[in-house]
Amino acid sequence: MKQAVAGTGIAPEIEVPAIEFRRLLLGWYREHARVLPWRGIDDPYATWLSEVMLQQTRVATVIERYREFLTRFPTLQALAAAEENDVLALWSGLGYYRRARMLHRGAQFVVGELHGEMPRSAAELKALPGVGDYTAAAIASIAFGESVAVVDGNVERVLLRLMGLPEERTGAGRARITKAAQSLVPAAAKRGVGNPPGDHNQAMMELGATICTPKSPLCLQCPVVGLCRTRGEHVTPVRQKQRSRSVAYLLARRGERVLLERRSAEASLMPGMLELPPLSMDAVAAYEPLLRVKHSITNTNYDVQVFAEGKLRDAVPAAASDLIWTPAAKLRDLPLTGLARKVLQRVGVMSR
DNA sequence: TAGTCGTGGAC
DNA sequence: TGTCCAAGACT
Incomplete structure (x- = not known):
């Protein structure tokens, strides 16, 4: 058992047994993963598109829009050659329109400056417009197999509950969650067989989206309930009034x-x-x-x-x-x- | 770092 | 009914 660092009042890091956690999570994911149009594909551009569309937007809303967008702009080159107005028209109703403008500019950058080859690492992907920490890690792990953790709202909630920490919107709180998430991600595949990091990251998000939900989590169906400190509760900050x-x-x-x-x-x-x-x-x-x-x-x-x-x-x-x-x-x-x-x-x- | 940026669906 | 908030990024 770890102790608080003497004299600092800093709580000890809370460890999650990584190997057991990964095994339970992945076993559950193999059985329960939803079938979604951006899964089981081998097209980094399509992965990029799906991750941008999914930012703060529900899966059910994105599914049809994702298909329409890829039908109209099937490749990075097609998107790069489009007029911004046509991209926005296709995005109409999805909200957060800056996403569409930045994706469009990003496509133009990759086609114009990178010979159409998307960067393969999270660090490089972050240089693209509209690609932040989450989206860079998602593309790098899902499309290219990099061992880097995604931290979205789902992952944050899962880890806070698992470790029994309160939700805090500070840099330190954010760093703690990122560190915990990274400690759980498996190594990249040795011979390009399978994609453990990508599957693990999607499984974390899938768990948060379907089991470890914000309200009334389904702990009885959770594959890692035995490793969970709180079984579905965590302290959240007060929300702004509507x-x-x-x-x-x-x-x-x-x-x-x-x-x-x-x-x-x-x-x-x-x-x-x-x-x-x-x-x-x-x-x-x-x-x-x-x-x-x-x-x-x-x-x-x-x-x-x-x-x-x-x-x-x-x-x-x-x-x-x-x-x-x-x-x-x-x-x-x-x-x-x-x-x-x-x-x-x-x-x-x-x-x- | 705290606001801002859209929308629709679940409860 | 109103409330909450979803695979965030940018400034």
């Missing part, structure tokens, strides 16, 4: 065309993307909305009201140069915000 806001938009139509507004290129939120023209709440106070939908963005829950044209056309504050009459058939090719897409689908202007 806010509510009302917003209004105009739905103006001319035959088969609909009026859209381009957001400022300098906007911090969804720059350059297209949405319905916003209206001030004062301007619409006397009118009844055509449609109400709920929409939440990070910390804020929006009560969205959409108004038919009526007398409100002149209430649009935007400059005429930012307003675009758009044929309904072209909407799918444009970088619409998720909310605009949702409203246009709801009123039947867009299909799907």
Whole structure:
């Protein structure tokens, strides 16, 4: 048993028996891994795409978008040659649009500067735009077999519970988790047979996503419950409170065309993307909305009201140069915000 | 390092 | 209903 370092008050490192842990985890993973389109492939570009799409985005949401994206841009070269607007249009509704811009730029960098060959190590991959610690480790281990640990929200939660540590958003807390995660990753395969690091990392995330869930973890089904200090509990920091806001938009139509507004290129939120023209709440106070939908963005829950044209056309504050009459058939090719897409689908202007 | 960046689904 | 938050990165 390790002791606290005398006089420092620093808790001893908590050891997890790595060999037993790996064996139990991998055995469970072989039996229970979900079948997902980015598993069992040999295409680093596709792995890169899947990891970027999966950032803060649910597996169920990504599956179909991943297939569509690869159908449209099957290779790094195809993506690099694309217009940014077309990439954003394909990303519309997925959120965090900066991911799409950076992936696009990353593809152009690899094709233009690296002869189309992706870097193979996590350290080198981190130089690519939009590729941070997690994504670099994920690509390096899954696509290239490097023995490097991924630390995402799943892995962090699994390890905190396993070791009985509180969740703390500090550099030291982060470093402790990374160290623990790395101590568990198996060595790279000797002769290129199988991929122990990649499988182990995916198994850690799979465990967090399906068994060691944030709420009501399924400890009775957990392969490593016998090594777990807490059996599913850990102290979490207080969350920020949610806010509510009302917003209004105009739905103006001319035959088969609909009026859209381009957001400022300098906007911090969804720059350059297209949405319905916003209206001030004062301007619409006397009118009844055509449609109400709920929409939440990070910390804020929006009560969205959409108004038919009526007398409100002149209430649009935007400059005429930012307003675009758009044929309904072209909407799918444009970088619409998720909310605009949702409203246009709801009123039947867009299909799907 | 603490904010910011989207969206939809589960409960 | 509101709350929570998902395979993070960037500044």
